[in-house]
Amino acid sequence: MIKKIVISSENVKFLDKINELSGETVTLCDQCGVCSGSCPMISEMDITPSQMMRKVQLGQMDVMDSKAMWLCASCFACTVRCPRGLDLSKVAEALRQVKLRQAIDHIDIKKIPENEINRLPQIALISSFRKFTG
Ligand code: SF4
Ligand code: SF4
Incomplete structure (x- = not known):
C-alpha cells in the first residue's frame, strides 16, 4: 500500500x-x-x-x-x-x-567521566563542544 x-x-x-x-x-x-x-x-x-x-x-x-x-x-x-x-x-x-x-545540547559534559575527560585529546573535546552544544 x-x-x-x-x-x-x-x-x-x-x-x-x-x-x-x-x-x-x-x-x-x-x-x-x-x-x-x-x-x-x-x-x-x-x-x-x-x-x-x-x-x-x-x-x-x-x-x-x-x-x-x-x-x-x-x-x-x-x-x-x-x-x-x-x-x-x-x-x-x-x-x-x-x-x-x-537549547537541546547533544552532549553533556557532566555525564562524561572525569578519567575520560583527562584521557581525551583536548582539541577533540573543544571541537565536540563547538559542534554538539549551543
Ligand atoms: S554526509 Fe557528506 S560531508 Fe557528511 S560525513 Fe557523509 S560524506 Fe562527509
Ligand atoms: S544530495 Fe546530491 S548526491 Fe545526494 S542524493 Fe541529492 S542529488 Fe544525489
Missing part, C-alpha cells in the same frame, strides 16, 4: 528554514544516492545522507531525531560528487543549529 504524505505549512516552513540556514536549495536534490555511496560515516548512521535530504525536502522535522546529522563529519566527500552541486554538510549543520537553538 502506498503511504500518503501530507505536506503542511509547518513542513514548508521547516524546509525554508533549513534552506535559509544552510544556503542550499534542498529541493534540487534528485535522490540519486551518490552522497550515501560516498559517505565514510554511513555505517554508523541510522538514516543515509540522501534520506536526510529527502526528509528535509518533505519538511519532516523528525529528521532532527536522527543520529546522521550529528555524525556528519563535514568531510565533503558527498559535496564534491553531488551532481546537483549540493553541500550536504551545510544541511546537516543547519539541522544541528535548529536543534541546538532549542
Whole structure:
C-alpha cells in the first residue's frame, strides 16, 4: 500500500528554514544516492545522507531525531560528487543549529567521566563542544 504524505505549512516552513540556514536549495536534490555511496560515516548512521535530504525536502522535522546529522563529519566527500552541486554538510549543520537553538545540547559534559575527560585529546573535546552544544 502506498503511504500518503501530507505536506503542511509547518513542513514548508521547516524546509525554508533549513534552506535559509544552510544556503542550499534542498529541493534540487534528485535522490540519486551518490552522497550515501560516498559517505565514510554511513555505517554508523541510522538514516543515509540522501534520506536526510529527502526528509528535509518533505519538511519532516523528525529528521532532527536522527543520529546522521550529528555524525556528519563535514568531510565533503558527498559535496564534491553531488551532481546537483549540493553541500550536504551545510544541511546537516543547519539541522544541528535548529536543534541546538532549542537549547537541546547533544552532549553533556557532566555525564562524561572525569578519567575520560583527562584521557581525551583536548582539541577533540573543544571541537565536540563547538559542534554538539549551543
Ligand atoms: S548526491 Fe546530491 S542529488 Fe544525489 S542524493 Fe545526494 S544530495 Fe541529492
Ligand atoms: S560531508 Fe557528511 S554526509 Fe557528506 S560524506 Fe562527509 S560525513 Fe557523509
